[in-house]
Amino acid sequence: MTPSSWTNSLRQSLVAGGILAIPFIFNYLLTLSLYHWANMRRKPGQTPPEYPAMPIIGSTFSFLWDSASFVAKATTYAGKLTCVRISLLINGIYLVSEPKAIADMWKNPNLSSPIYVYTVGLRYIFGMHEKGIEAYTADDSGPYRKPHPFSNVEPNNRIDFLTHDSLLRGLTSHAMLRIFERFQAILKRNLDTEDIGDEWIEQPDLFTFFRNNVGKAVLESLFGPSLLAINPNFTSDLWEFDEQVVNLAKRLPRFLIPNAFRVRERLLSQIQNWYNYARQHFRDSNTDQDTQWDPYWGSIMNRERQSMLLSISGQDDAAVASTDLGLIWTSVTNVVPSTMLTAFHIFSDPALLSRIRTSIFDSVSHTPTSGFSASMDKLLQKDLLQSVYAETLRLYVQSYITRCSAHECITVGDWTLPRNEVSMVSSYVAHMNTSLWNEQDGAHPVTSFWADRFILDPADPSSGPMDPSTPEATEIRSKLSTKEKHFSAKGLAGAWIPYGGGFSACPGRLLAKRIILYTCALLVSEFEVEVKDKAFEMDSSGFGLGTQKPKTKIGFRIRRRRGD
Structure with missing residues (x-):
C-alpha cells in the first residue's frame, strides 16, 4: 500500500467513524440538555432526570469501578443533593439522595420490598441456581402478611x-x-x-x-x-x-x-x-x-x-x-x-x-x-x-x-x-x-470521626448531629423536654x-x-x-x-x- 492510499484509507475510516459517532454524540447532548432542563425547572411530581452518559454502556463502568466518587457526583446538582436516574448496560437505577425523599421511601408500604436486591445477590454473589431464583423473581406480593391486592402469588x-x-x-x-x-x-x-x-x-x-x-x-x-x-x-x-x-x-x-x-x-x-x-x-x-x-x-x-x-x-x-x-x-x-x-x-x-x-x-x-x-x-x-x-x-x-x-x-x-x-x-x-x-464550622468535617457528633446539649447551640443553621435543627431544639446533654x-x-x-x-x-x-x-x-x-x-x-x-x-x- 502506497503512502497516499494509506492516507486516503485512514481519512475514509475517520470520516466513517465520525459519521457513526454522530447519533451517539447527539444522544449524549440531548440527555445532557434534558438533565439540566429538568433540574433548573424542577416541579413537584416529575420523574428524576437521566444522568448524562454515553449510549448503550451508560454509566456502567463509573458505577462499578469508581463508585464512591461517581455516586457522590451523580447525586449532586448545583451543590445540592438531588435524585437522578443512571443508565447501566442492562437496566437503569434511580438514585434517591434527598433526605426528605429517603424518609418518604421508608414510610411508603409500596417501597418496603427488598426482593430485587435479594434476587441479584442470590444469583450473582451467593450462587443460587436459576430454578431457585424463579420464586424470587415471580414474587410481587410484598413483605407484609397481607399480599398486595394486584398480586397472584400463591x-x-x-x-x-x-x-x-x-x-x-x-x-x-x-x-x-x-x-x-x-x-x-x-x-x-x-x-x-x-x-x-x-x-x-x-x-x-x-x-x-x-x-x-x-x-x-x-x-x-x-x-x-x-x-x-x-x-x-x-x-x-x-x-x-x-x-x-x-x-x-x-x-x-x-x-x-x-x-x-x-x-x-x-x-x-x-x-x-x-x-x-x-x-x-x-x-x-x-x-x-x-x-x-x-x-x-x-x-x-x-x-x-x-x-x-x-x-x-x-x-x-x-x-x-x-x-x-x-x-x-x-x-x-x-x-x-x-x-x-x-x-x-x-x-x-x-x-x-x-x-x-x-x-x-x-x-x-x-x-x-x-x-x-x-x-x-x-x-x-x-x-x-x-x-x-x-x-x-x-x-x-x-x-x-x-x-x-x-x-x-x-x-x-x-x-x-x-x-x-x-x-x-x-x-x-x-x-x-x-x-x-453538623461540622461545627469545619472543626469536625463529615469525613472525620467525632465522638460527640450525636450529643445534643441544650445549653450549646452548636451541638447535636444536625447543622444548627437548618430549620429542622431549630425545630428539634424548640421541642426539647430536658436540659441535660443527651444522645439524639x-x-x-x-x-x-x-x-x-x-x-x-x-x-x-x-x-x-x-x-x-x-x-x-x-x-x-x-x-x-x-x-x-x-x-x-x-x-x-x-x-x-x-x-x-x-x-x-x-x-x-x-x-x-x-x-x-
Missing part, C-alpha cells in the same frame, strides 16, 4: 414475606435476647482462650483479632457449634469469600475470578454438609426449652427457615444453601468491622477512653466466679457510648439500600418513581451530606441509615447494636489496648456492600487491666 410461594417474617421473629424480641446471651458467653470464652495476662502481648492485626473472637462468637451463637466443628475451614473461607464479593457483585466471568467461584463453592458445600449432619443428629431433647437453641442448628430460626424455604417451589438444599450463605455473610462481615472500628476509636483516644470507662462504670461488674457482666438496659442508655457507636456507623457504612414498587408509581419528596423500576439509596451519600450534618438521632430518618429504614430495615440491627456495645464495654473494662498503626487506610473497593474494612494490618498490643 401463599406458600410468598418468599418475600416468609423470609422477612422469619428473620423478624428470629432476630428480634425474646429470640434475639437469647441469641445475645449466648453470644456474650461465647465471646468471653473466646477471649479466655487468647491467654491474655497482665503483661503486654504483641498482636499483628486488630481486625484479625476481632474476626477470630467476635466473628466466631456471632457464627456460633446464631448457627450453633456444629457448623464450625464439622467444617474447620469455614471461618477462613468466609473471610476469603468476603474479599471476593466485590468481584462477584460486578458479575465478572469465572475465568477472570476463579478463586471467587471456588471459595463460594466450598462454602456452599460446607453449608450442605452442615444440613446433613444436623438432620442426622438433631433430636427434640437436644433443644433448650427456654431458648429453643440446639447445638446442631443453633437458633430455632434456622430450623424454621429449613422447613419454610424447602416448601417453596424450586427450592432445594443447594438453593437454601445460597440463601444461608447470604444470611451468614451479612450477619458476620458487617458487625465485625463495625465493632472493631468502634473499639479502635475508643482506644485510640485516651481522653475518650477515660470518658467511656467513667460513663459505663455503673453498668458493668466483674466477679471471680462469673467474670465480666454488663447490664444492657443501662449500656443502651449511655449517651456517649451510643454516640460513638452511631458515629462509627455513619463514617464507615457504605451500603446501597434497594427498593422497587412492583405495581404502582410512588411519590417521594418532590419526585415520582415509576412502577417496577429499581430505586437505590446510598448510605455513603446520606452520611456525607454536608448541608445536613431526631430528624435523621433520611440521613443516618446504616441499617436502611422503614419496614424492611435490617432485622438484625438490634442484635448488632448489642454486640457492638457489649464487646466494647467488655474490652474497655477488662483490657488495655494500644494501637500502633492509627493512620491506616480504609478499603473502599466494596463500596455499596456494607461496612468498610481496613486495607492493611493494624498492629497493636494488649493486656488485662491490673485493677486500676
Whole structure:
C-alpha cells in the first residue's frame, strides 16, 4: 500500500467513524440538555432526570469501578443533593439522595420490598441456581402478611414475606435476647482462650483479632457449634469469600475470578454438609426449652427457615444453601468491622477512653466466679457510648439500600418513581451530606470521626448531629423536654441509615447494636489496648456492600487491666 492510499484509507475510516459517532454524540447532548432542563425547572411530581452518559454502556463502568466518587457526583446538582436516574448496560437505577425523599421511601408500604436486591445477590454473589431464583423473581406480593391486592402469588410461594417474617421473629424480641446471651458467653470464652495476662502481648492485626473472637462468637451463637466443628475451614473461607464479593457483585466471568467461584463453592458445600449432619443428629431433647437453641442448628430460626424455604417451589438444599450463605455473610462481615472500628476509636483516644470507662462504670461488674457482666438496659442508655457507636456507623457504612414498587408509581419528596423500576439509596451519600450534618464550622468535617457528633446539649447551640443553621435543627431544639446533654438521632430518618429504614430495615440491627456495645464495654473494662498503626487506610473497593474494612494490618498490643 502506497503512502497516499494509506492516507486516503485512514481519512475514509475517520470520516466513517465520525459519521457513526454522530447519533451517539447527539444522544449524549440531548440527555445532557434534558438533565439540566429538568433540574433548573424542577416541579413537584416529575420523574428524576437521566444522568448524562454515553449510549448503550451508560454509566456502567463509573458505577462499578469508581463508585464512591461517581455516586457522590451523580447525586449532586448545583451543590445540592438531588435524585437522578443512571443508565447501566442492562437496566437503569434511580438514585434517591434527598433526605426528605429517603424518609418518604421508608414510610411508603409500596417501597418496603427488598426482593430485587435479594434476587441479584442470590444469583450473582451467593450462587443460587436459576430454578431457585424463579420464586424470587415471580414474587410481587410484598413483605407484609397481607399480599398486595394486584398480586397472584400463591401463599406458600410468598418468599418475600416468609423470609422477612422469619428473620423478624428470629432476630428480634425474646429470640434475639437469647441469641445475645449466648453470644456474650461465647465471646468471653473466646477471649479466655487468647491467654491474655497482665503483661503486654504483641498482636499483628486488630481486625484479625476481632474476626477470630467476635466473628466466631456471632457464627456460633446464631448457627450453633456444629457448623464450625464439622467444617474447620469455614471461618477462613468466609473471610476469603468476603474479599471476593466485590468481584462477584460486578458479575465478572469465572475465568477472570476463579478463586471467587471456588471459595463460594466450598462454602456452599460446607453449608450442605452442615444440613446433613444436623438432620442426622438433631433430636427434640437436644433443644433448650427456654431458648429453643440446639447445638446442631443453633437458633430455632434456622430450623424454621429449613422447613419454610424447602416448601417453596424450586427450592432445594443447594438453593437454601445460597440463601444461608447470604444470611451468614451479612450477619458476620458487617458487625465485625463495625465493632472493631468502634473499639479502635475508643482506644485510640485516651481522653475518650477515660470518658467511656467513667460513663459505663455503673453498668458493668466483674466477679471471680462469673467474670465480666454488663447490664444492657443501662449500656443502651449511655449517651456517649451510643454516640460513638452511631458515629462509627455513619463514617464507615457504605451500603446501597434497594427498593422497587412492583405495581404502582410512588411519590417521594418532590419526585415520582415509576412502577417496577429499581430505586437505590446510598448510605455513603446520606452520611456525607454536608448541608445536613453538623461540622461545627469545619472543626469536625463529615469525613472525620467525632465522638460527640450525636450529643445534643441544650445549653450549646452548636451541638447535636444536625447543622444548627437548618430549620429542622431549630425545630428539634424548640421541642426539647430536658436540659441535660443527651444522645439524639431526631430528624435523621433520611440521613443516618446504616441499617436502611422503614419496614424492611435490617432485622438484625438490634442484635448488632448489642454486640457492638457489649464487646466494647467488655474490652474497655477488662483490657488495655494500644494501637500502633492509627493512620491506616480504609478499603473502599466494596463500596455499596456494607461496612468498610481496613486495607492493611493494624498492629497493636494488649493486656488485662491490673485493677486500676
